[in-house]
Amino acid sequence: MPSETPSTARSRRSGVSSSPARRWIWRAVFVFALVWIAAHFITLGALKWGPAVRHDATVLGQMIAVAAFPLLFLLAFGTRSPLRGGIIAGAVGVVALLAVLLHS
Numbered sequence: 001m002p003s004e005t006p007s008t009a010r011s012r013r014s015g016v017s018s019s020p021a022r023r024w025i026w027r028a029v030f031v032f033a034l035v036w037i038a039a040h041f042i043t044l045g046a047l048k049w050g051p052a053v054r055h056d057a058t059v060l061g062q063m064i065a066v067a068a069f070p071l072l073f074l075l076a077f078g079t080r081s082p083l084r085g086g087i088i089a090g091a092v093g094v095v096a097l098l099a100v101l102l103h104s
Helices: 006-014 020-049 054-078 082-102
Strands: none
Touching (some): 020 082, 054 082
């Protein structure tokens, strides 16, 4: 009788297979959502803290968001632990949200 690890035996009993590819896909979706939220709030915040002309502020916010999006995405996947990457991307989103809400 072959020996099974406890996690394998548990996943067979529960009927849920947690493959590395499935975890990677969920992690990618989660990170994409966090990074998109950060980029969205950067774009919204530029209207408040950017140049006085509305069009210029929107363009500046979009340029910052376009530059930050791939950097945050790579940073979230480049960390050693998945939790650390999500925390970094989430923290940038929270800072961008606070910049939108608190800047008057």
